[in-house]
Each structure stands twice: as structure tokens, then as C-alpha cells.
Amino acid sequence: MIDIQRLRVLREVARHGSFSKAAAALRFTPSAVSQHIAALERSAGTDVVHRSTRGVRLTEAGRLLADTAETVLAELHTARARLSELAGGRRTLTVATFTTGGRRLLPAALAALTAAHPDVEPVVLEREPEDAIALVRAGEADLALAYRFDRALPLRPADRDRLAWTPLGPDPMSVVVHRDHPLADRKSADLTEIAGERWVLGCSKTADFLHRQAAEAGFELRVSGSSTDYYFAQAMVRARVGISLVPGLAIDPGPDLAVVPLNAPRPTRHVGIVTARTTRPEVGTLRAALTGSAARRALRR
Structure with missing residues (x-):
């Protein structure tokens, strides 16, 4: 049986490339991270990282488990949010955005969201595109306002089945x-x-x-x-x-x-929205409102 907590630790090691940085993100000690990875390797029956003085990198098995961790933890995050709603807890919609997109495009779109869904509480996180997309991938954000600048978005091959990119236009x-x-x-x-x-x-x-x-x-x-x-x-x-x-x-x-x-x-920066392919209706409302904000700002697809 592969432990969920050990998958969470592996995900952070994959993100940060070292035990010490993963430990800081998780608020663990580096020793605890090392112990979790060793336990994961025992349960998986194979090495999941290559260790060296320059840090760690994932083995092929480690990459497979890290991708699995993203999917499993995102599903768990979604399930917890739905359970909170069923129990009468607050409904939130988390948006990760780069600074200028948040300043110029997001305010009017959030006003449209709260008008259409007054029971939904927006949560806004300021993040660069690569980090914002990682939050959507992990199920920790419902929508990312992102851009690519003279290169492709930091999407992975496995993201094509899980994430959707809605272009807003060139900047x-x-x-x-x-x-x-x-x-x-x-x-x-x-x-x-x-x-x-x-x-x-x-x-x-x-x-x-x-x-x-x-x-x-x-x-x-x-x-x-x-x-x-x-x-x-x-x-x-x-x-x-x-x-x-x-x-x-x-x-x-x-x-x-x-x-x-x-x-x-x-x-030119190319601005767009990243969401999971399966979303709640209020995410669609916000996506449509952001498309309207971009059109008013003269961004065109």
C-alpha cells in the first residue's frame, strides 16, 4: 500500500529538486523527508530518486509516482471541498494570477462572479504562471490566469488530458x-x-x-x-x-x-486561462467574465 503522505512528500521533492527545499515547503525536517522517501521506495520496491551532492532527481519510477501524486492529491482536494459544501461549509473559488493580469483583468471578472454566485467566496493568490499552473494541477486552485512569453506554457504531456488552456489574446x-x-x-x-x-x-x-x-x-x-x-x-x-x-x-x-x-x-506575452477540464459552473462563469475583461482591454485571440 502506497501512503498518501509519502506521495505528497515526493511531489514536493519533484517540485523543488532537493530534500531541504521540500522540507521547508512542507515544514518538515530534511531528515523526515528522507525517511518518507525511503519508506516510499520500500513500499514501491524500487528507487524513486537519484541522490547526489547536487541535489536529487526523480527516477522513471519516481516520475510515474509524482504524476500519480498530482492526480490523487488533486482529487482528494476536490473531494474535501465538496464534503465541506455538503456539510454546510463555505464555498470558495481559488484564483492564481500574475500581477498585471490580477490588476487589469481580474477585478471586473470577480465582480461578475460574485453577482452571479453570491454564495461563492473568491480567494486570490498572486503567482507567476509556472507556479499558478502547478496549483491548478494539484487541485489547490480552480483557475490560473497565466501567460507565456516567447515560449510554450509550462504544461506537461500528461496535462493535456487534465488541464484546459483558454486563450485571451496577445499582450x-x-x-x-x-x-x-x-x-x-x-x-x-x-x-x-x-x-x-x-x-x-x-x-x-x-x-x-x-x-x-x-x-x-x-x-x-x-x-x-x-x-x-x-x-x-x-x-x-x-x-x-x-x-x-x-x-x-x-x-x-x-x-x-x-x-x-x-x-x-x-x-509579446500571450495571456490565457488554465483550468481543469472538468470544472464547477462558477469556474465557467469566471472564465467567461475574464474573456469579457480581456476583450474590453483590447486583448484578442
Whole structure:
């Protein structure tokens, strides 16, 4: 018999790649995590992880059990929620969202949800796409508002049968400069011609993109400011620290800033919704409301 708690421990080891990080997530000691994995290996009759000084990685059997753990634990989470509803407990709908999507798209959609389902209590978690999707996969969130940026979403082959992606549309990126900057009156610009400017970075994914562009062009990116918040980055642009690359949803317009669209190939985030393929009616209500919010924000599929 394979113990559910040991599957939960294996899932965290798979997520974090080490016993110590899994222990921190579970609030266990690393020794306890190691003991759970050893017990799981005894019950499974095979090794589930390869151990080394650089961390741990799953064996083929470990990957099989980790995928099984995701499915089993998600079903248990759903069952507990349904049992709570049957017992007269509160009904919740958990949404995981990236920051700008939560700020620009989610409020109106949540208002529509609560109007249609006043007995449902929304719970909102701020997460980057890879973490938000993991929460839906694990049954710990009902819906994820996510995006992909010049690469595929972090979905796995096994997700195709369990998760659904509803595209909301493209969110192209533009250069934001101070109104006094020489670029301010331009109708558009090529990224290669301005790559040597002083840059303020507002997101690690944007930073990765710009560093790759600079490396391909043969020069080093000049970074004058760095943050994980596009709004903070634009505040630094207002202070003339540098220019920034910002997606449309995050642009914070004002008289002291100018927005310059980039010419093709224009970097673009593709925004969408991740849900389980089988959902409650209220999840469908929220998904439809988010589609409406995206249309009003001029995101198009």
C-alpha cells in the first residue's frame, strides 16, 4: 500500500529538486523527508530518486509516482471541498494570477462572479504562471490566469488530458520612455537600434529576453535599474533612470511618459486561462467574465 503522505512528500521533492527545499515547503525536517522517501521506495520496491551532492532527481519510477501524486492529491482536494459544501461549509473559488493580469483583468471578472454566485467566496493568490499552473494541477486552485512569453506554457504531456488552456489574446510589449527622451515622438522603433540604451527591468522574464537579444547582437545590456514590478520600473523611467520594456496590460500612462511600439518581431506575452477540464459552473462563469475583461482591454485571440 502506497501512503498518501509519502506521495505528497515526493511531489514536493519533484517540485523543488532537493530534500531541504521540500522540507521547508512542507515544514518538515530534511531528515523526515528522507525517511518518507525511503519508506516510499520500500513500499514501491524500487528507487524513486537519484541522490547526489547536487541535489536529487526523480527516477522513471519516481516520475510515474509524482504524476500519480498530482492526480490523487488533486482529487482528494476536490473531494474535501465538496464534503465541506455538503456539510454546510463555505464555498470558495481559488484564483492564481500574475500581477498585471490580477490588476487589469481580474477585478471586473470577480465582480461578475460574485453577482452571479453570491454564495461563492473568491480567494486570490498572486503567482507567476509556472507556479499558478502547478496549483491548478494539484487541485489547490480552480483557475490560473497565466501567460507565456516567447515560449510554450509550462504544461506537461500528461496535462493535456487534465488541464484546459483558454486563450485571451496577445499582450504586445512596448518601450516606455520619459517624455523628454529622443524616442518619445517616434511612432515605432526597432529593438536592435535602442538595445544600447540604459534599461530599467520590470520582470525577470523580460530581463532574460533583453539579455538574449543583446547577446545575439554582440553587446552587453546596460542595466540601470531592476525590479520585479513593471509599475516600479515605470516610476524609475519617470525619474529618468532609463527606458523600459513593458507589456500593454502593465503600462501606467501619464503626461511624463511616452509609449513607443516595437516593430516586428515584436516581443509579446500571450495571456490565457488554465483550468481543469472538468470544472464547477462558477469556474465557467469566471472564465467567461475574464474573456469579457480581456476583450474590453483590447486583448484578442
